[in-house]
Amino acid sequence: MSESSPVGPLRIAGLHLDSNLVLAPMAGFTNLAFRSIVKRIGGCGLVWSEMVAALAQGGVRHDARFAAQVAHLPDERPLAMQVYGREPGPCAALAAALVEAGAAAVDLNCGCPVRKAKEAGCGVALMREPARVATIIAAMRAAVRTPLGVKIRLGFDAGQRNGVEVARAAVDAGADFVCVHLRTGEHKHAGDPDFAGLAEVRAAVRVPLIANGSLDTPARVRHAISDLGADAVMIGRSACADPCVASSRALIARASRANSSLPRVGTRVDRSPLTRMRSTLSLSVASGRSSA
Numbered sequence: 047m048s049e050s051s052p053v054g055p056l057r058i059a060g061l062h063l064d065s066n067l068v069l070a071p072m073a074g075f076t077n078l079a080f081r082s083i084v085k086r087i088g089g090c091g092l093v094w095s096e097m098v099a100a101l102a103q104g105g106v107r108h109d110a111r112f113a114a115q116v117a118h119l120p121d122e123r124p125l126a127m128q129v130y131g132r133e134p135g136p137c138a139a140l141a142a143a144l145v146e147a148g149a150a151a152v153d154l155n156c157g158c159p160v161r162k163a164k165e166a167g168c169g170v171a172l173m174r175e176p177a178r179v180a181t182i183i184a185a186m187r188a189a190v191r192t193p194l195g196v197k198i199r200l201g202f203d204a205g206q207r208n209g210v211e212v213a214r215a216a217v218d219a220g221a222d223f224v225c226v227h228l229r230t231g232e233h234k235h236a237g238d239p240d241f242a243g244l245a246e247v248r249a250a251v252r253v254p255l256i257a258n259g260s261l262d263t264p265a266r267v268r269h270a271i272s273d274l275g276a277d278a279v280m281i282g283r284s285a286c287a288d289p290c291v292a293s294s295r296a297l298i299a300r301a302s303r304a305n306s307s308l309p310r311v312g313t314r315v316d317r318s319p320l321t322r323m324r325s326t327l328s329l330s331v332a333s334g335r336s337s338a
């Protein structure tokens with residue numbers, strides 16, 4: 047990464063990424079078609095597919111649904127896939143199956159804030175169980191050799207703001223990278239990113255750190271990477287409004303001279319054919335129906 051631009055290549059364990067801008071996993075959105083659009087625009091270092099649930103009873107059901115979840119095109123590579131679950135054995139078995147299906151990196155979902163996930167003890171509920179996160183990551187570590195990560199929030203809620211503890215537990219158990227959504231679970235997807243939280247996690251772990259959460263202006267991308275030491279930025283909803291956001295080197299390169307008066311990246315192309323997706327997304331987020 048040059049001093050003038052926050053955007054550049056990144057190495058995560060043995061995996062070389064051309065760009066440290068990555069596309070977030072988004073259930074219902076980051077399917078093969080959407081990922082392909084983003085990749086074809088160019089400049090996105092890593093795309094994430096939608097999360098895949100580990101079967102509670104273990105093993106992997108190699109059915110049509112699983113085939114669709116892991117389907118991808120050669121052009122999409124490197125592709126990251128995500129494990130959703132809470133039992134170490136099944137999560138490890140799924141991680142191995144995802145790698146076998148072509149994942150260049152896998153991670154564990156510790157951020158999904160919807161009620162169903164919390165009731166099942168999955169997603170953001172795992173933020174309350176750092177020891178379990180460590181056990182799951184250790185099991186996944188034993189099962190895969192590809193880069194392994196954890197996607198966390200800054201805490202379960204404001205009262206349990208333990209992102210640092212969970213990040214450390216995951217890294218000590220073998221995680222190669224940490225992705226941190228700069229909110230606690232109670233905030234779901236609303237509000238400004240908590241940059242102080244990013245600084246705390248950055249100070250706690252030395253592995254590649256991917257920052258996420260409304261990093262949707264060049265100024266925010268620059269702040270996260272150049273000022274606070276994130277190694278990469280993960281872009282979610284604003285890429286649904288404009289797939290160029292996660293991909294355009296030229297656009298993100300503007301971050302090097304950005305200030306707060308620059309327009310929000312996500313509002314750049316209101317006439318995008320994907321604007322309808324954005325409306326759907328806002329509605330589902332507003333009504334609490336989003337998946338993570």
Ligand SMILES: Cc1cc2nc3c(=O)[nH]c(=O)nc-3n(C[C@H](O)[C@H](O)[C@H](O)COP(=O)(O)O)c2cc1C
Binds near residue numbers: 073227280
């Ligand atoms: C519709 C939707 C689906 C999501 N699905 C996932 C998912 O499968 N796994 C995950 O870790 N996060 C998921 N997320 C969270 C995003 O990856 C990301 O953390 C969040 O949207 C914040 O980033 P953004 O402000 O750039 O959108 C989802 C978010 C949305 C809005």
